[in-house]
Structures are given as C-alpha cells and as structure tokens.
Amino acid sequence: MAGLVGRTALLQAYRVQAADRDRACRLVAASSCSIRYVFSGKGNGLNGHAALTRHYSSDSKDDLRVRYLDGEDSGIVVVGINRPKAKNAISKNLVKMMFEAVEDIKKNNKVRSVIFCSLVPGIFCAGADLKERAKMHQNEVGPFVSKARALITELGNLPVPTIAAIDGAALGGGMEMALACDIRIASNTAKMGLVETKLAIIPGAGGTQRLPRAISVSLAKELIFAARVVDGTEACRLGIVNHSVEQNNSGDAAYLRSLELAREINPQGPIAVRMAKLAISQGIEVDLSTGLAIEEACYAQVIPTKDRLEGLAAFKEKRRPHYKGE
Secondary structure (H helix, E strand, O other), X not given: OHHHHHHHHHHHHHHHHXXXXXXXXXXXXXXXXXXXOOOOOOOOXXXXXXXXXXXXXXXXXXXXXXXXXXXXXXXXXXXXEOOHHHOOOEOHHHHHHHHHHHHHHHHOOOXXXXXXXXXXXXXXXXXXXXXXXXXXXXXXXXHHHHHHHHHHHHHHOOOOOEEEEEOOEEEOHHHHHHHOOOEEEEEOOOEEEOOHHHHOOOOOOOHHXXXXXXXXXXXXXXXXXXXXXXXXXXXXXXXXOOEEEOOOOOOOHHHHHHHHHHXXXXXXXXXXXXXXXXXXXXXXXXOHHHHHHXXXXXXXXXXXXXXXXXXXXXXXXXOOOOOOOO
C-alpha cells in the first residue's frame, strides 16, 4: 500500500513538473519575444563620456538626455532627467520622451545596462508635475496617470539590468520609477517616500505593489500609510536601496557608484544576464516549482549561444572572454 501511495505521489509530482515546464516555456517565450540576439546597428547613436555632465535648459526637448557611452563603457546607457525648474516632475512631455528612449533601448541588443539618473543637483524626481496636473481637465487626469503607469511598467520590463541612481529626492512617482528598476543606489542625503496619502490619493504607478515586494508588507504599509520620507541611509537599512553612499561635492555620488556597478555587469555574458533577469523576474511571481521550470527554460536559451562556447574557451585558455551577445 505504501508503495502504491508513493508511486501515485511521484506520478502526481511528475505531472505537476511537466505542467510547470509547459507554463514556464510559455512565460519565457512570451517575455523574450522582443529579445533578438542580432545587433540593430544603432548602438552608439549618442556618444557620451563616463563623467556626469549637467546641462540646464528651459527647452522641453532637453527634458531628457540619453547617452550611449562608448569605449570600454560601450553598452552602458545613461538616461538623465533634466527639468530643473520643475524638480524633474513627471510631465506629459517627459513621459513621451521616456517612452521613446525605452523603445530605442529595447530594440538595441548592444545595450547591456541602463542607469536612470538626474542631471539636476539635489533631486531625482519629485513625482507628478502637479502644476501641469492642475491645468488638466478632470477627464485628462485618468488617461495621463494610466500612461505614466504604463511607462513605469515598461521600465520594469526592460530586458537588461536597470539601475536607479538616486542623488536627491525621489518622491511619489519618482520613487515608483526607482522601484521599477532592478537595483537602486542612493546617496546618504537622498530623500525617498511614497507620499501620495498626503494628497488624499494613493500611489498609482506601482508603488503599492513594488514596495511590499522590495521590503516586508508591514513595513511598506507603514511607510505608505504615514507618507513617510526616509534618507538614503535609512532606505538602505530597510532594504529599499541596495547601497547608500556618502554624497560628494558634485552631488553625483550615487551616479558614480551606479556607473561602477554597470562596469561590473558589462563584461559578463549579455544573453546570460538577460536570461538571469528574466528567470528572476518571472520566477519571483510564481511558486517554487514553476520558478524552477522557468529557470530551466531560460537556461535552455543560453546553451546554443556562441557566447557560451567563448566562455568555455576563455576559461580553458586562461584569458578574458570577449562576448558579443550571440
């Protein structure tokens, strides 16, 4: 009898694993449909240097500056918000420009990591542009919030590692933008918080969902209910950010640490990094059995790559591998 029960349990487990594998393969196929390991030829359309440069302008065309770094930093993209008069608040134009930047990044398989930062000292993003919001007709507010929410979802869905360099205040929608990134680095003087309840609303671009996933549910509730703002040091202690660094005289300490991290990621196998992100992002949302099947499906994607063979050859020859994302 015990043997029969054991065989029945084993058969049921096998059926579950098979179903999980099928589900995992569907998830991976759906999520990686935009990942094509053929270079698009648009790699370094905008040249830039590793140093963070600040430029101020009232021209709405300068609200966002996207730089594809070159040389040894090729593959790193820096997306800098540049609305000094509005404290980098999220406007219609900024949403439009960020959508365009995200689409360009998604199409470019030379990109290996993206840093989201501010070009304005002391501020990351102050959230929604309330002055612009006040001028909107009531019928315009809902569609705008939906579009801003969709943008932040797209940031989270980028196939490459994303790093938020928080060198100043990240409040409301600015905090939600940072939460959508894979990794967050803050200066110790940065201020962060989901403060929407002060305005009798709630976080509307993923804050109520991403913050509890980053820290404990009860802590997230406390911070959101009280509209509490914390500095970079406290945010690191709570687990909201990965690292807190002492701010420097230039006001770009978090950016510089983010650049260091991007340089650590840069030499690794780009397809492997993308598949690792996909496995983690998809797997964390499901049960362990399905998550393991997702990992298996993602692992299968790296086996036929030229990069895997290059990694083995480099290990054998005791040299640095040269990955091409193929």
